[in-house]
Amino acid sequence: MEDPRDALDDSYEQQVKLLHEVRGAVAEVATAKKRIELQGEEMGARHRRLGEQATEAMAQGREDLARAALQRRASLEGQVAKLQEQHASLQAQTSQLQERERRLAEQIAAFRVEKETLKATYSASEAQVRANESVAGIGANMNDVGAGLDRARDRVTQMQARAQATGDLLASGALQDLTAAPDADIERQLSELASRADIERQLNALKAEGGEGGRGSGMTVHSPDGWLSIGQAPPTP
Incomplete structure (x- = not known):
């Protein structure tokens, strides 16, 4: 013009x-x-x-x-x-x-x-x-930015859902973890059984402690280097 x-x-x-x-x-x-x-x-x-x-x-x-x-x-x-x-x-x-x-x-x-x-x-x-x-x-650019953010949020949500789903599948054994060592599923199940057995042992020890008039069960460590024994099996009487 x-x-x-x-x-x-x-x-x-x-x-x-x-x-x-x-x-x-x-x-x-x-x-x-x-x-x-x-x-x-x-x-x-x-x-x-x-x-x-x-x-x-x-x-x-x-x-x-x-x-x-x-x-x-x-x-x-x-x-x-x-x-x-x-x-x-x-x-x-x-x-x-x-x-x-x-x-x-x-x-x-x-x-x-x-x-x-x-x-x-x-x-x-x-x-x-x-x-x-x-x-x-x-304004047009901001609209584009907003649309990009919405798409990014959707992708993040989808990826989080996918990660959760694949984790659940790996945990249930429905999806095989190709990076895991051979027979890792058996090791995992044995570890879970050992953990449950240890918890039952600690519960029985607490019950026995209560029946013996509050005598210590050895669960509380007061020595300075007592932390080294945390998670270790108690000594055999």
């Missing part, structure tokens, strides 16, 4: 360029008017000199010279009139161009404020879109 900020900047630059052109035109017209003013000042100075010459010629009795000076001054007045018309026209053009320059400058200033506001709004909206998209992406 086209970025409107670029279009706004281009429009602003074009308006600024137009304003520079108008200001250049104002400067050119002002320069032309200045030249006419200088020329008019020269003609005004000559007009005064011709009048003074006519007065001086009459004072000296030279009516012919006075007439010639007055004729030249009359001709000069026609030129000055045309120059005044040009000056008035340039003055009007200068006023119009200055008014256009002022209005254009105000329009450009207002456009600049609007441009910057729109650009800021667009940038903020763009940032919000990126943030929303990032949040949406994070």
Whole structure:
């Protein structure tokens, strides 16, 4: 999608360029008017000199010279009139161009404020879109993570159940332990029988101890190294 900020900047630059052109035109017209003013000042100075010459010629009795000076001054007045018309026209053009320059400058200033506001709004909206998209992406990733955790939990539960089941099968003898030594099942059963027989022996010893008036059965060891005899068969009387 086209970025409107670029279009706004281009429009602003074009308006600024137009304003520079108008200001250049104002400067050119002002320069032309200045030249006419200088020329008019020269003609005004000559007009005064011709009048003074006519007065001086009459004072000296030279009516012919006075007439010639007055004729030249009359001709000069026609030129000055045309120059005044040009000056008035340039003055009007200068006023119009200055008014256009002022209005254009105000329009450009207002456009600049609007441009910057729109650009800021667009940038903020763009940032919000990126943030929303990032949040949406994070949400999707979290959903994937959650699904992965659920699958992992299911696998762990299944593996625990399988381990328990295989353990039970090994214990019951339904499943053969290929890593066990040969005849290990017979050794295991004999060990269980010996353990039960030892428990029965200890129970009988406790019963006999009670019948003999609380005489010690030798089950409690008080010597410092008595722990070495824990689990060992009692000495034969």
